Amino acid sequence: MRFVLNGDDSTCDACMLRFFLRLFPLLALAGCGSGLPPPSASSVSSPPAAVAAIYARACKNCHAVAGTGAPQTGDRAAWAPRLAQGDAVLIEHSFNGYKGMPPMGACMDCTEAQYRSLIEYMAGAPLPKK
Numbered sequence: 001m002r003f004v005l006n007g008d009d010s011t012c013d014a015c016m017l018r019f020f021l022r023l024f025p026l027l028a029l030a031g032c033g034s035g036l037p038p039p040s041a042s043s044v045s046s047p048p049a050a051v052a053a054i055y056a057r058a059c060k061n062c063h064a065v066a067g068t069g070a071p072q073t074g075d076r077a078a079w080a081p082r083l084a085q086g087d088a089v090l091i092e093h094s095f096n097g098y099k100g101m102p103p104m105g106a107c108m109d110c111t112e113a114q115y116r117s118l119i120e121y122m123a124g125a126p127l128p129k130k
């Protein structure tokens, strides 16, 4: 690609730099999402792709394996009494662990927002605020 400045045919280094600086955030975003399906803004039941990836690598190992003692994904009856504790308790238990639930749930870089999405996904219901 060539940039033309003031009608002469030389490449504009500053333009080139500005072009790449503007492109950089887009490239960074594209890099993060690679290998995952594009997020669909309209989907309500399935979590954002980034959260689905965390679920698959961390939570699923227990929350989709019967006999681990973990409330199973989509088992609303198992999640109901847990949801009744409210968001603050469930987020706190996600970070610090609770009985057989290990601290951070095997996701060492998870954020509070991600835990909220993960819990809502597994419980199949919104996280009640308390």
Ligand code: HEC
Pocket (backbone or CB within 6 Å): 054, 055, 058, 059, 060, 061, 062, 063, 068, 069, 070, 071, 082, 085, 089, 090, 091, 093, 094, 098, 099, 100, 101, 102, 104, 105, 106, 107, 110, 115, 118, 119
């Ligand atoms: C090593 C297995 C394991 C992994 C990995 C795991 N959990 Fe759990 N989790 C459990 C078990 C077991 C319980 C049930 C603890 C109990 O009540 O005895 C539990 C319970 C929970 C609860 C309910 C706590 C409460 O107060 O009732 C939440 C919320 C939770 N897990 C979130 C997550 C999230 C989010 C992830 C992934 C980032 C995750 N867990 C990964 C084993 C696991």
